[in-house]
Amino acid sequence: MNVVRHRLFWPVAMLVALLLSNLFFTPDFFSIEVRDGHLFGSLIDILRQGAPLMLVALGMTLVIATSGIDLSVGAVVAISGAMACQQIAGLDDQGAVGGVLVAVALALALSAGLGAWNGFLVSVVGIQPIIATLILMVAGRGVAQVITDGQIVNVNSPPYKTIAAGFLFGIPVPVIIAAGVVALVAVVIRRSAFGMLLESVGGNAGASRLAGIRSRRLIIIAYVVCAVCAGVAGLMVSSTVSSADGNNNGLLIELDAILAVVIGGTSLLGGRFSIAGTVIGALLIKTLDTTVYTIGIPPEVALLFKAVVVVILCLVQSPAFRAKFARRQPAEVTA
Amino acid sequence: MSEPLLVMRGIGKRFPGVVALDGVDLRLYPGEVHALMGENGAGKSTLIKVLTGAYHHDQGEITLGGESVAFAGPHQAQQAGISTVYQEINLCPNLSVAENVLIGRAPTRFGRIRWSAVRRRAEELLDRLHLKIDVGSDLGTHSIAVQQMVAIARALDVDAKVLVLDEPTSSLDASEVDQLFGVMRGLKEEGIAILFVTHFLDQVYEIADRMTVLRNGRRVGEYRTADLSQLDLVGAMIGKELAALEDIEEAPRREVAALERGTPVVSADGLGRNGAIAPFSLAIHKGEVVGLAGLLGSGRTEVARLLFGADHADQGKIAVDGEPVALRGPQSAMRQKIAYCPENRRTDGLVEELTVRENIILALQADRGWARPVPRTRQDELVARYVKALDIRPADPEIPVRNLSGGNQQKVLLARWLITEPKLMILDEPTRGIDVGAKAEIQKLVVELSDGGMAVLFISAELEEVLRLSHKVAVLRDRKLVAELDNTDGLDTDRVMAAIASGGVA
Numbered sequence: 015m016n017v018v019r020h021r022l023f024w025p026v027a028m029l030v031a032l033l034l035s036n037l038f039f040t041p042d043f044f045s046i047e048v049r050d051g052h053l054f055g056s057l058i059d060i061l062r063q064g065a066p067l068m069l070v071a072l073g074m075t076l077v078i079a080t081s082g083i084d085l086s087v088g089a090v091v092a093i094s095g096a097m098a099c100q101q102i103a104g105l106d107d108q109g110a111v112g113g114v115l116v117a118v119a120l121a122l123a124l125s126a127g128l129g130a131w132n133g134f135l136v137s138v139v140g141i142q143p144i145i146a147t148l149i150l151m152v153a154g155r156g157v158a159q160v161i162t163d164g165q166i167v168n169v170n171s172p173p174y175k176t177i178a179a180g181f182l183f184g185i186p187v188p189v190i191i192a193a194g195v196v197a198l199v200a201v202v203i204r205r206s207a208f209g210m211l212l213e214s215v216g217g218n219a220g221a222s223r224l225a226g227i228r229s230r231r232l233i234i235i236a237y238v239v240c241a242v243c244a245g246v247a248g249l250m251v252s253s254t255v256s257s258a259d260g261n262n263n264g265l266l267i268e269l270d271a272i273l274a275v276v277i278g279g280t281s282l283l284g285g286r287f288s289i290a291g292t293v294i295g296a297l298l299i300k301t302l303d304t305t306v307y308t309i310g311i312p313p314e315v316a317l318l319f320k321a322v323v324v325v326i327l328c329l330v331q332s333p334a335f336r337a338k339f340a341r342r343q344p345a346e347v348t349a
Numbered sequence: 350m351s352e353p354l355l356v357m358r359g360i361g362k363r364f365p366g367v368v369a370l371d372g373v374d375l376r377l378y379p380g381e382v383h384a385l386m387g388e389n390g391a392g393k394s395t396l397i398k399v400l401t402g403a404y405h406h407d408q409g410e411i412t413l414g415g416e417s418v419a420f421a422g423p424h425q426a427q428q429a430g431i432s433t434v435y436q437e438i439n440l441c442p443n444l445s446v447a448e449n450v451l452i453g454r455a456p457t458r459f460g461r462i463r464w465s466a467v468r469r470r471a472e473e474l475l476d477r478l479h480l481k482i483d484v485g486s487d488l489g490t491h492s493i494a495v496q497q498m499v500a501i502a503r504a505l506d507v508d509a510k511v512l513v514l515d516e517p518t519s520s521l522d523a524s525e526v527d528q529l530f531g532v533m534r535g536l537k538e539e540g541i542a543i544l545f546v547t548h549f550l551d552q553v554y555e556i557a558d559r560m561t562v563l564r565n566g567r568r569v570g571e572y573r574t575a576d577l578s579q580l581d582l583v584g585a586m587i588g589k590e591l592a593a594l595e596d597i598e599e600a601p602r603r604e605v606a607a608l609e610r611g612t613p614v615v616s617a618d619g620l621g622r623n624g625a626i627a628p629f630s631l632a633i634h635k636g637e638v639v640g641l642a643g644l645l646g647s648g649r650t651e652v653a654r655l656l657f658g659a660d661h662a663d664q665g666k667i668a669v670d671g672e673p674v675a676l677r678g679p680q681s682a683m684r685q686k687i688a689y690c691p692e693n694r695r696t697d698g699l700v701e702e703l704t705v706r707e708n709i710i711l712a713l714q715a716d717r718g719w720a721r722p723v724p725r726t727r728q729d730e731l732v733a734r735y736v737k738a739l740d741i742r743p744a745d746p747e748i749p750v751r752n753l754s755g756g757n758q759q760k761v762l763l764a765r766w767l768i769t770e771p772k773l774m775i776l777d778e779p780t781r782g783i784d785v786g787a788k789a790e791i792q793k794l795v796v797e798l799s800d801g802g803m804a805v806l807f808i809s810a811e812l813e814e815v816l817r818l819s820h821k822v823a824v825l826r827d828r829k830l831v832a833e834l835d836n837t838d839g840l841d842t843d844r845v846m847a848a849i850a851s852g853g854v855a
Contacts, residue, residue, distance in 0.1 A: 207714045207722040210707055217700040224659060224689065224697055225765065226680040226715040285702045 021279045024331045025294045032301045032323075033057075039309045052181045056304065058189075064300035065188035066091070066247035068293060070267055071274035072196055073240030075292045076203075078275050080233050081216040081284025082136055082143035087244040087271060089154025090125050091264025094245035095252030096158040097121040098174070099167040108171035117174070122245045128154070129241025133234030151268070158260030168257040178253035188250050195246060199239065200289045209287075212236060216284025270299055277327060298327075354379045354414060354542050355400075355431075355511055361408030362395055364752060367743060369395040371566045372409070377511060377542040382533060384553045384574070385546045387563035388586055388784035390742060390754035393546050396563070397513055400544075401433045402426035414510075430510035434500045434517055442489030442496075447471035449488050450503045474502040478532050492646050494521050501532070512536060513544045516782050518552060522644050522810070530556050548784055550579050562586055583785055608637045608820055612671040614804040615687065615773045617656065620665035626651040628665050629830035631823055633773060638795060638805045640819030640836075642812055642845050648828035649808045650692055653775045656806065657689035658682040669772075683716050688766035690759075692777040692808075698762045699750050706732045706746035709764045716769065735764035740790065756787030763794070773804045780809060792818060812842040824848045 017023060036043040036056070046055035070087050077084045101117035102108055128150060135146035180187040203209040214222045215229040222229055247267070252258045276282060277298055278291025302323055306316045329335045355377040362370040370392045377383050387393050398404040400411070402420030411418050413429055420426040423433070440449045448455075450471040455462045471484040480498050488496060497517060504512060514533075518526050533543055533556060545557060553560060554574060562569040562585045569585045577585075613632035621628030626648040633639050641649045654660040656667070658676030666673055669685045676682050679689070691697035699708055709732050714723055723731075732746045739760040741753075750761055759779060766774060776795070780788040795818050799805050809815050815822060816836060822845060824832040832848040834840055 205722070206719055207717070208719040210703070210711075211714065211719050214700045214703060214707070214711055217702050218696070221691075221697050221700055222711075222715075224657075224679050224691055225712045226683040227711070228680060228715070228718075232719065285700075 021288065022291055022294060024327065025277050025279070025291065025298060028323075028327050028330075029294060029298045029301060032298070032305050036301075036305055036308050043308065048184065051184050053184050053186070056308070058186065060297065060300050060304050061189045061192075062186045063303075064296055065192035066250045066264075067267065067270055067274065067300060068192045068296040069195055069243045069247040069250075070264075071271040071278075071292045071296045072199060072289065073243030074268075074271040075275050075278070075280055075287050075289060076199075076212065076236040077143070077240045078272070078280055078282060079209075079212050079216045079284055079287035080229075080236050081219070082147075082233065082236070083272065083282070084132060084147045084237060084240050085144065085268050086128070086132060086147040086150035086154055087240065087247075088264040088267045089151050089158070090128055090241050090244035091248035091251055091267055092158040092258070092260050092262075093128065093154055093161065094121040094125050094248030095263050096161040096167065096258040096260050097124050098249055099169050099252050099258035100161050102169045102171050102174055103167050105171075108169060109173060111173045114171055114173040118177075118249060121249060122242055125241045125245025125248070126238050129238035130234060132241065133237035136237065137230040137233040155260055158258070158263075162258055162260055164260075166257055166259045170256065174253055175256060176253075178250050191246065191250070195243065196289065196293060199243075203289070208232070208235070213285050213287065217286070271296075273324065274299055277324075277331075279331070351378065352415070353377060356412045357396070357400065357409065358412075359409035360396065360399055360406050360411075362392075362399060362404060362406050365748075367752065369566055370399070370406070373563065373566070373568045374571075375400075375544075375561050375568075376571065377544060378559075379510075379540045379542050380537050381558040382537055382543045382545050382556050384557035384560035385544055385563070386553065386560050386582065386586055388756070388786050390565075390757060391563040391586070391784075392566040393563055394515065394754070395566075397433065397515055397544070397546065400426070400511075401431055401513060427507050430508060431513065432504035432507050432509035432511070433513040433515065434497070434504050435515050440488055440496060440500055440503070442487065444488060445485050446475075446482060446488050446491070446499055447484035449499055450474055450484070450506060452503075454506070470506070471502070474506055475499070477505065477535075478502055479528060494525050494646075497521060498525075498529075501529070505536075509541060511542045511544065513546075515546045516548070517545075518547055518549060526552065548782065548788075550582065550785075553582075554579065586785065608634050611635070613668075614670060615656065615685075616668045616671075618666045618668070620655055620662050620667060622651065622655060622660055622663050625660065625828065626655065627829040631830065631833075633804045633806060635772075635804055636799050636802045637821065638799045638807055638819045640815035640822040641806065641808045641825060642815050642822050643825030643849060646828075647825040647849075648830075649825055650777055651828065652825070652830070653689060653691075653777050653806065653808060656682075656773075657687055657775060659689065680715065683712065683769065686770070686772040687775065688712070688769055688771035688773070689775040690762050690766060690777060690779055692781070694755075694758055694762050699758055701751035702749055704747050705736070705741065705750050705753070705761055708750045708761050709735060709746075709768065712765050712769050731768050732764075735767060739764055739794070756783035759783055759787070759791070763791070771803065773806065774798065775806045775808075777808045778810065779807075780811070780814065812845050816840065816842060816845065 043056050046053055046057060074084060074087065098117045098121040101120055102114060105113040107113065132147050132150060135141045136143050176187055178188055182190055211227055212232055215227060215232055219229060248264060251263050274295030275292050277295035278288050280287040280291060302320055306319060311319050353376040357373065357375040360370050360373045373392065373396055375396065385393050385396065395404065399406045402423045402425055418429060420429070444452065447468050451467050456466040456470065457463060468484050475482065475484065478498050478501060480495065482491065482495060488499060501517065517529060521529060536543060547553060557574050559571065559573050561571045562582070564586060611634065613634050616632040618630050619628040629652065641652060643649050655662050658678050658681055667676060668674065674685055706728060710723055710728050717723065736744050736746060741757050741760045750758060753761065779791050792814065795805055795807060807815065807818055819836050822834045822836055823830055824834065824845060826849055834845065834848065
């Protein structure tokens with residue numbers, strides 16, 4: 015019984031159910047083969063394609079824990095990609111590793127700056143998070159256009175391509191990056207007191223202030239981490255297609271990220287958060303996307319199908335809904 | 350007596366790890382005031398929440414007017430005629446008084462709210478409580494006492510047969526309590542059954558006809574008020590002889606003159622904030638307990654907040670150990686080893702979803718910053734020590750603090766500040782809304798702390814308590830510090846009240 019009561023039981027169960035349903039339609043869905051020393055297979059594809067969402071959702075988790083929200087992550091994805099691609103396009107030798115690293119560093123620094131801006135608006139100026147980040151959500155696409163002069167910038171840089179398409183020890187590079195960032199953030203947060211103080215601020219801002227917590231600094235850090243995560247995701251997205259499209263890169267990823275966080279059991283009201291839950295949420299969303307293709311759902315009803323699955327998941331996760339069914343069962347005997 | 354209006358029989362309710370109620374019976378007759386008594390954690394709040402449909406009970410049955418009922422939620426209970434005013438006011442401070450009274454059942458015409466009718470109805474209801482305020486004003490601009498009255502008016506609006514008052518008097522002053530009791534007697538005449546929860550024993554004997562006593566989730570018994578002495582009641586509630594309160598009285602009190610030698614730990618000189626508190630000067634010495642007396646809204650909390658830097662003083666100076674300091678916020682007060690347990694522990698004190706351990710460690714951790722975590726072994730050791738020392742129950746540091754009763758929550762808050770080893774501890778109403786046993790424990794703790802050299806600023810609406818603990822009493826009136834009285838043998842509640850009444854001229 016305790017397994018069923020675990021916070022993450024239903025998201026994990028749903029994820030497994032979706033994967034199994036794929037197996038039904040595609041018998042070799044679970045097979046992973048090694049080609050040229052690299053891993054290939056549907057499961058690997060889900061991980062690889064899910065990497066950007068996982069990163070964005072990871073950052074979003076921290077922001078939501080402060081009882082905030084960051085709508086601008088999609089725009090940051092576009093800006094980061096635009097910055098990196100524009101920089102690489104200007105290199106004499108697009109294949110130079112040093113030049114690409116500089117471009118990546120610039121893109122991430124710019125992302126961090128944008129996150130600091132969001133954090134400043136929320137914690138110092140005191141604008142409500144949804145409005146404060148809406149500013150950058152709208153303006154950010156414009157910033158990306160300005161960086162690229164309104165063009166879609168194409169690059170032909172093998173080192174940059176590696177970010178999305180490379181392999182290390184047979185594992186796709188984006189999967190390694192995402193796993194590394196998730197592990198790093200998780201360890202830093204739970205080993206330091208950052209996580210607890212963040213939950214305190216999100217749970218009760220007034221009491222946290224009277225307990226002497228300097229919430230301003232914590233909130234700014236949360237938005238900066240969120241934007242940097244989005245920046246890394248932006249590098250992956252633009253690297254996948256070797257081009258930066260200010261209008262379309264990372265479009266609506268903020269909504270998928272928020273959904274992943276919520277599926278993972280973190281309340282939008284802030285406070286307690288679960289990074290493991292967010293990872294599962296992000297994987298679930300990507301698996302859902304994949305499932306739509308493998309079981310051959312027509313594109314015109316694909317979104318509807320996604321919506322139905324999400325609604326079912328929300329219902330089974332809702333204690334109130336489950337209680338309606340639990341009541342019909344005989345009272346359970348506890349020791 | 351006639352048939353009981355409401356019968357709860359064998360009610361059982363368990364939470365993860367806690368049996369909150371175990372086979373509890375309760376009978377309410379029409380036209381009576383029935384007191385529900387018990388220590389914190391005895392199950393009073395849980396029983397009320399079961400009655401009002403906020404919780405679903407695991408065992409037992411409830412009959413109302415002879416018919417078995419099961420409420421799926423507070424709304425259904427209200428429909429059936431059970432209205433509640435909770436201890437912590439559940440109203441919206443950003444809405445007007447009239448909206449708060451009638452929210453959710455405002456009279457409408459063609460789907461539109463008839464605002465004139467809303468205002469009229471709200472005025473009528475408040476009239477019944479003899480409360481004259483502008484019903485168009487925002488609720489948040491009124492004192493807690495007035496907000497409490499508004500909550501009662503809201504409860505009366507529905508056609509109530511049973512009115513549950515959960516600690517309605519804990520934030521009211523004496524005249525407001527009288528006013529409330531007048532209202533309660535009126536409602537009794539009308540045949541309403543009132544379930545009254547309070548920690549003030551005197552009030553129980555003044556207003557209640559009968560009472561039910563709970564202890565540790567079980568019913569101890571049902572008594573007529575006239576048949577049970579106060580001493581027996583206290584014995585029934587805590588299940589043992591209570592000598593703790595008397596101990597404090599007998600302990601020799603140190604002389605103010607001896608304490609006030611040397612540099613004060615904290616001294617305020619002309620400290621004030623426009624609109625909150627007029628400039629005041631106050632010195633608190635090592636090992637000294639300074640009591641703040643005054644009516645509700647006289648500026649007690651405002652003094653505390655200025656001394657903690659929670660609000661910014663716009664004039665005057667503060668010195669710690671003789672050195673002038675600037676308190677830019679709570680964290681700079683903490684650096685000066687000043688601690689503050691706020692009056693409203695639920696909104697200003699605790700983070701309810703965090704665990705007992707996390708709440709206790711919070712201030713210490715905030716002081717160290719996020720990058721230097723208190724090592725887990727040290728946390729566990731500190732928390733275990735204070736859970737034991739303050740007898741926090743249940744003694745499981747890993748459950749959310751929300752699951753604890755009021756008195757135990759207060760102890761968690763105290764523990765949070767004690768581990769920061771403050772030089773000055775500011776306690777704002779630390780015993781409000783908690784039971785006799787926990788109250789005695791906290792009072793004893795204050796004495797121990799001051800014996801150990803800690804300076805304490807003790808704020809309480811109960812003058813007896815202030816007098817029992819303080820070496821010096823500062824009297825506030827109309828947001829001004831009007832008198833400073835040494836607590837010698839000659840000082841009693843009458844003289845303090847005289848100082849409050851006369852503005853210190855006496």
